[in-house]
Amino acid sequence: xxxxxxxxxxxxxxxxxxxxxxxxxxxxxxxxxxxxxxxxxxxxxxxxxxxxxxxxxxxxxxxxxxxxxxxxxxxxxxxxxxxxxxxxxxxxxxxxxxxxxxxxxxxx
Amino acid sequence: xxxxxxxxxxxxxxxxxxxxxxxxxxxxxxxxxxxxxxxxxxxxxxxxxxxxxxxxxxxxxxxxxxxxxxxxxxxxxxxxxxxxxxxxxxxxxxxxxxxxxxxxxxxxxxxxxxx
Numbered sequence: 001x002x003x004x005x006x007x008x009x010x011x012x013x014x015x016x017x018x019x020x021x022x023x024x025x026x027x028x029x030x031x032x033x034x035x036x037x038x039x040x041x042x043x044x045x046x047x048x049x050x051x052x053x054x055x056x057x058x059x060x061x062x063x064x065x066x067x068x069x070x071x072x073x074x075x076x077x078x079x080x081x082x083x084x085x086x087x088x089x090x091x092x093x094x095x096x097x098x099x100x101x102x103x104x105x106x107x108x
Numbered sequence: 109x110x111x112x113x114x115x116x117x118x119x120x121x122x123x124x125x126x127x128x129x130x131x132x133x134x135x136x137x138x139x140x141x142x143x144x145x146x147x148x149x150x151x152x153x154x155x156x157x158x159x160x161x162x163x164x165x166x167x168x169x170x171x172x173x174x175x176x177x178x179x180x181x182x183x184x185x186x187x188x189x190x191x192x193x194x195x196x197x198x199x200x201x202x203x204x205x206x207x208x209x210x211x212x213x214x215x216x217x218x219x220x221x222x223x
Contacts, residue, residue: 004150006150033212041216042197042215043151043199043214045211048211088151094156095153095156096141096212098143098150098152100149100150101150
């Protein structure tokens with residue numbers, strides 16, 4: 001069946017650093033979504049992508065829908081403490097599946 | 109801003125008991141999803157509704173789980189009997205339609221602990 005591979009699994013960075021994470025799928029997707037989840041809460045949508053090659057920004061976040069339609073990446077610039085959490089990619093069309101998440105930690 | 113409503117927020121139940129979760133999607137959203145999220149993992153799709161019809165329940169453990177959306181609006185997910193391995197967060201999500209271009213929005217989730 002369809003699978004999503006999200007990497008890295010976790011990241012430890014200094015405040016102010018830029019962050020990059022990505023997702024690849026075994027099949028072509030028509031939708032890529034990026035969510036952030038904090039402990040005890042449901043995922044909150046960060047960016048939605050619907051067209052191959054699309055590059056979309058939301059504040060310090062930028063995400064791109066890969067040309068092959070089998071990958072997507074999310075970048076965060078100048079990380080701040082409140083960026084800590086788990087970032088999930090999700091993709092598909094009618095059925096949406098999730099990656100296993102990238103856990104972002106900011107070192108004091 | 110309209111939200112997906114879920115209840116209860118937290119539920120502790122004993123093994124072999126029945127438990128039910130309720131979801132009210134964003135008004136006008138025809139597609140409703142139930143996901144299960146085990147701690148440390150990504151959400152896993154259990155069932156997808158289009159209006160009142162089930163369009164995908166291939167990952168729903170049908171021997172103990174059931175889901176319904178009788179009037180095509182709110183939905184109930186039931187587990188009977190609950191097992192220890194069912195401890196997880198159950199997330200409901202909704203989408204305006206089944207096609208690309210409609211974003212999926214999640215509720216806050218219902219945490220289930222089976223003891």
